[in-house]
Amino acid sequence: MLIVDSVQHAKAGHAGMALGMAEVAYFLYRHAMRYNPTSPKWFNRDRFVLSAGHGCLLQYVCLHLARFQSVQHGIMSSRFLCYTTGPLGQGVANAVGLALAEANLGARFNKPDVAVVDHRTYCIMGDGCSIEGISNEAASLAAHWKLHKLTLIYDDNHNTIDGSTDLALSEDISARFEALGWNTITVDNSQGNLEAFKNALISAHSETGKPTFIRVKTTIGKLSRKEGTSKAHHGTFDDDDVKLMKQKVKWDDTEAFHVIPMVYREMQAQADLGGRMEQEWHSKLYYYQNKYPEEAAEFKFLLADGMLPGWECSLPKWSMSDPVDSTRGYSGKCLNELAKVLPGLIGGSADLASSNQAYLHNLGDFKQPNSPWGRNIRYGVREHAMAGISNGLPLHSGGLIPFAATFLVLSDYMKNSIRLSTLSHAGVLYIFTHDSVGIGEDGPTHQPIEHLAGLRAIPHLLLFRPADGKETAGAYKVAIENRNVPSLLALSRQKVAGNVEGTLADAVGKGGYIVSDNSEKELPEIILIGSGSELCLCEASANVLSKEGRRVRVVSLVCWRLFNRQTRDYKELVLPSSVSKRVSVEAGSPLG
Amino acid sequence: MLIVDSVQHAKAGHAGMALGMAEVAYFLYRHAMRYNPTSPKWFNRDRFVLSAGHGCLLQYVCLHLARFQSVQHGIMSSRFLCYTTGPLGQGVANAVGLALAEANLGARFNKPDVAVVDHRTYCIMGDGCSIEGISNEAASLAAHWKLHKLTLIYDDNHNTIDGSTDLALSEDISARFEALGWNTITVDNSQGNLEAFKNALISAHSETGKPTFIRVKTTIGKLSRKEGTSKAHHGTFDDDDVKLMKQKVKWDDTEAFHVIPMVYREMQAQADLGGRMEQEWHSKLYYYQNKYPEEAAEFKFLLADGMLPGWECSLPKWSMSDPVDSTRGYSGKCLNELAKVLPGLIGGSADLASSNQAYLHNLGDFKQPNSPWGRNIRYGVREHAMAGISNGLPLHSGGLIPFAATFLVLSDYMKNSIRLSTLSHAGVLYIFTHDSVGIGEDGPTHQPIEHLAGLRAIPHLLLFRPADGKETAGAYKVAIENRNVPSLLALSRQKVAGNVEGTLADAVGKGGYIVSDNSEKELPEIILIGSGSELCLCEASANVLSKEGRRVRVVSLVCWRLFNRQTRDYKELVLPSSVSKRVSVEAGSPLG
Known part of the structure; x- marks a missing residue:
């Protein structure tokens, strides 16, 4: 009902997927995932990606119930969200990246007697995500890399914006993931029975060589009059539909955004577990530091910004x-x-x-x-x-x-x-x-x-x-x-003419700078502006012009955005506005 | 050997795939495909797409042997190529488009007693094509649409540029295509036995509900000392390697670009068959025109440019x-x-x-x-x-x-x-x-x-x-x-302010034009340049400025490229260079 109240309040949003997957997401946050709402950036937490990013209401609601502090109803934002999904399929690849990071760091830092990197990655994707090319590419790699701690949950609600998936989809998605090398499980959750989903997660957790794909059959826009149809994909509900939905679940409270206190208490249990696990992890890290000080030092760098001084x-x-x-x-x-x-x-x-x-x-x-x-x-x-x-x-x-x-x-x-x-x-x-x-x-x-x-x-x-x-x-x-x-x-494939006399590594931060100028105390007559493999052409041309008695300046414009960010004075110094004879040289489109 | 001579002559090229697939491609051009080299644009010909476009030498050689007239050795170009592939995976989607066109036109124009649209589409793809996301998307659609006249031939040579496919590929590609809904067949052609490939084509041709995927196990760079390795992917051969390759196939002729006359004769048989089929097709079309004149008229428009006068x-x-x-x-x-x-x-x-x-x-x-x-x-x-x-x-x-x-x-x-x-x-x-x-x-x-x-x-x-x-x-x-x-x-999602007084449908072809100007016989002081949903903002601003006594012009820049193509005089008329006060209004990046 928080989902329904939010979409009605904001007068927009994608409640259909959120309603269909509400039970699954609640189960993940209540029973499966390890996290600590009072320490949201805890390194060893489980990671969660909502690839079907339009269903973000679902995630906001879960974060709220788990008492992540900055989530606000209806305002639809949270500083605990690390990434932006939305364009379909992207989140699946992001999740593979998170699982790759875990596997790589685990292989580098874990020891037979202590695992400092050990968490799972969960990702929810919809029909759109599943058929975008990027998700097939990423899923192929996840299996190739045997990322067994990755669990992909497919919200199989049989609807996309334009209608039933029958319009454009007849492949056997589970068989495709099997062909890619995944452990695949199908769960029918259209009746709200979570036992099968729980068993699927148990199977996923016991898998040691493959990522797991859980196909959950759901009902888009569940409870509403639009349920099971593409009309439920996005948009608000009629007021009497809302009333009916609340009746169906015996939601007698009329106040919007009501949460039954027991739900908070239930979620608190998982948060407490997460807190204890974070404590345990800190103890492990302490042990690790004592026994493997060198690795621990490098590991800590990676948890911060990864930069060794100098x-x-x-x-x-x-x-x-x-x-x-x-x-x-x-x-x-x-x-x-x-x-x-x-x-x-x-x-x-x-x-x-x-x-x-x-x-x-x-x-x-x-x-x-x-x-x-x-x-x-x-x-x-x-x-x-x-x-x-x-x-x-x-x-x-x-x-x-x-x-x-x-x-x-x-x-x-x-x-x-x-x-x-x-x-x-x-x-x-x-x-x-x-x-x-x-x-x-x-x-x-x-x-x-x-x-x-x-x-x-x-x-x-x-x-x-x-x-x-x-x-x-x-x-x-x-x-x-x-x-x-x-x-x-x-970067160029071909050899450039060599290192240019006037270029400077330290000047790159300015985005653009003067490489050469024969004008001495006067302003140049001509400015040649080049980048990359064409800068040496500018230099060669300047040499010719110089022999002809011209005052020529060569400017390297190595990063336009950084040059634009410089002060007006600096930009005027490099490209004096009174010098209107300017030639830009770049082997590409002149646009810009 | 034409492939080898060509790559040696051009000092560049991708002979590895061409050598591995030479027998398969020859079989396609000699026995399977319907075409007429003297009438290369014959509508009802079979279509062929080389999605692994880097292997174009293979196609040039086949076109030469089939006596398509403009193919030249070593120059690597042909005006009988209709499309550009190259970026991997694109060709698979192009081929699905060709097969879709055939199926759509067939459904629209064929009659129970006469089929004027009836040909096959063949596509060769490599390992790279097969794992690019676009090919999975396109293959999913091909099966959904039951494009049974599409045959995709997978050159399974187990190598990509960086090395063995084991580096980054462990999925079961045949099983994936089966999951997508394809008829899949595996052929081992590493020993040059074409009987199995022939049978695969027979199976493809008898299939009426699914596109067919033929996985052909081949040897990259076959015959050369680099065979079976990623070193054979591109580049030339050592001279003694060429000598050795020619010895292996008892190629005693020392002259480069030699073709045994019998090969031309063999290919000519297929060309003759194509010529006869084209004749038959023209007879059908004649019958069709007499019996179904209305459909025939529309069909003919589609074979030409599709434009009905007016x-x-x-x-x-x-x-x-x-x-x-x-x-x-x-x-x-x-x-x-x-x-x-x-x-x-x-x-x-x-x-x-x-x-x-x-x-x-x-x-x-x-x-x-x-x-x-x-x-x-x-x-x-x-x-x-x-x-x-x-x-x-x-x-x-x-x-x-x-x-x-x-x-x-x-x-x-x-x-x-x-x-x-x-x-x-x-x-x-x-x-x-x-x-x-x-x-x-x-x-x-x-x-x-x-x-x-x-x-x-x-x-x-x-x-x-x-x-x-x-x-x-x-x-x-x-x-x-x-x-x-x-x-x-x-195009905008939001409503624009309405149709603007000075806009003209007929002016769009100029790319940019004057929408309004209150300057009468003088030049304007200010030019406001807008496009799309922001043109009405320019008009509204011009009204305000006009009330303040300013001479303002509004220009619609609806297509930059077309405006750039206009004469200098026209451009000067629209945007007089002496008017330097110009504001461009577009809700997007100012780049350009």
Whole structure:
């Protein structure tokens, strides 16, 4: 009835799924999940993802009943929500990311005598989530990695917005998950009998080699006159329908938002259990620290922000005398040096590890037989799931710094997930190589000439297009310092002309800066503005113009967003408004 | 050996897949597929899609052996290729689109006594294609629609770029396709025995309710020293490896690009068969025309460009006195009027048909029991497959005009396919509603404030953001007139202020034009430039400024790309360069 009252109060919302899954969600919060409402960020808590994010009312109501303090009725927000789902399927990938983080950290830190990382991940998905491509990709990986502590609960209510799922769905979803390698269980909860669901969870918990898929047959909009139809998907109820629903469950209290005190008491029991478990976990951690001080120190870094003081000193320093390389080549060297001092750096490529030069040498492949603790993640050709999974990692542990690599052109496959990184403050590091036409023989399908514009338009994302080794190292530094937002490195396949005399790693944080200027005390006549592999073209052109007696300035615009954030004075200093002869050079769309 | 010679000559290419699948592809072109090299665009030919597009050498070689005239060795291009695949998984969706077109047109035009639409669609995919989310979405739909004339051939060579598929793949792909509803067959072709493959095709051809998935176990880079390893995926061979390969198959001819004359003769037999079948088809068509003249006339329109003269007159005409509506509402009315005069207009939404107002009333749902001929396609929550399938439709028949609808924010899920629409000249009509912050209660995950910028940067795509009914109708007209490129309509959820006095349907083709100006014979002091739901804000502001005695012009910039294509004089007329006070108003990213 809290769900009903909330949707009536807000005059909007998606009560249908919330009503259909109310009993299941209550069971999870009351009996299954381990959490502590007075310590909501407790590291070893179970994680919960509502992939069918439109049903968030359900989660708010559960959080309220469990007395998470900041949840407010009808206002539909909670600071205990860590991530944004909504675009369907994303949450499934996020949940795989959370379970991956648990498995990876467990393999790295647990000892035969003490497990400091040991929790489950639950995810609720709907029909839409189940048929989106990203969820199939992510589910395939979850089984490949044997993430047995992951439980995916499928709200099988047989309705989507446009009508019955019969309109567009005839596959056997359970059989598909079985084919992917999951333990699958079907539960009929349309009559509200939770015994079968309880048994399904027991089976899930006893599974040690597979993630578990629980298909729960439910009734959308249960109790209401719209029940079982797509009309219940979203929107409010008629007043007399509300009255009828309350009668059906003998809800004689007429006051809205009423909660029977016993429900709070019931939920309190689970909260108390969570509190005791957190205490136990702290005792374990104490024991761990004494017995394994070195591992404990690293583990604590990962629970905080993952930064060892002075980490940035490990970044390579390049000069003009160094051999020339591609910026993907410089990037690979930065990444490998950083991996030595940042224990949370973990990630991989969608089957292009060597092309992207995004492989951590000697740090193992996650879940391969000899390296369950490996920090290289082999995503296979699954760009979208890679991005969705990456979003789950920093949200699991503040110190995890995920990187996700592919060709820039394939960022299209991941775009919604990249967007959600910014909305969820997931500090993913996107390493996108082959960033323009200089990609070799693959042709237009693989030439990302328009992608920089689209990615630069995503609010908050920091997009770096470094020109050489120095700027690449600088971009890594700024990216890792700014982990409340994702960063994206657009990198060349081809060798750049070498390190440019005037570039500076430390200037990357300004977004744009003067690389060279022969104007001495005067203002330049011409400003050449370049980024990435085209900055050296600007330098070469400036040299020619300089010989012709022109006053020329070259500006590197390595990150537009950071340059925009500088003071008016600084921007005027770099790009004086009185100099109107400006040429921008970038091998891509001029948009912007 | 043509494959080997080609990759050596071009010093690049992906010979591994081509060698592993050479026998299968040869069998398809020699024995299975119906085509006529002297009439390559014959309507009733079988369609072939190489989803693993990097292996295009294989296709070029087959086209050469079949004597399609414009194929040239080593130059790797052919004007007989209709679409661009490459980004993995796309081709599977394209093939489903081709098979859908065949099934839809067959249901609409075939008669009990004569089938004028009757061909098969073949698609080869690799490991990468098989695990990309888009292929699972598309395969799910193919089975739902019972596209039994579609045969998907899976090149199971157990290798991707990064190494063995064991790195990232442990699902049972055949079982997954079975769960999706496919007829599945496994063939071991690693020893070059084509008998089993032949039997698989016979089984596929006898299947009447399901598409068929043939898993062919092959050896990547067969014959070469790299065979069976990921090293064979791409790149050239050592010269002595080439020598060894030629010895292995007793290829004593030393000249590169040698073809044994018998091979041409063998292939010629199939070409001759295709020629005879085309003749038979023309006879059928003649009979059909005599017996069913009305249907034949419509069918012929669909084989050409699908345009009935005067079609544009059916577009609604709005004026200021009409009731206000959202632009999605105006769009829905245009779409339904157009559907009456454009028999090729066919499409659907990814489970948002009513939200998008993209439903053709009284024209049935494709493949629902009562309407196999339906022109509404129910894609379910599968945006990416919707876009990939839509690309297949206009490439099947010039007169098919597909529309694909969802929320603008979810264009992210389809971005790569949209990009491929432009590269393949597939005139898809993208109908994207809820185009900015005015979307109701859904919040930031569903507010596409950055998407216009990214989409406008895609070369060739025509993006329209109409302000009212008149401009919406104008946008439809221009979009349908320009079907060599895709068009995108960005439409509001909320009602706009009404039809604006100065807007003109006929001006949309210019991309930008003057809506109002109170300057009389002088130049304006200020130009307000708006698009979509913000144009009326510009008009309202202009009224205020006008009352204050200012000379103000309002410009509608409904399609940036078309405006950019106008003459310098016209652009100067609309936006005089001497008027530097310009305000652009669009509820989205200012990028651009």
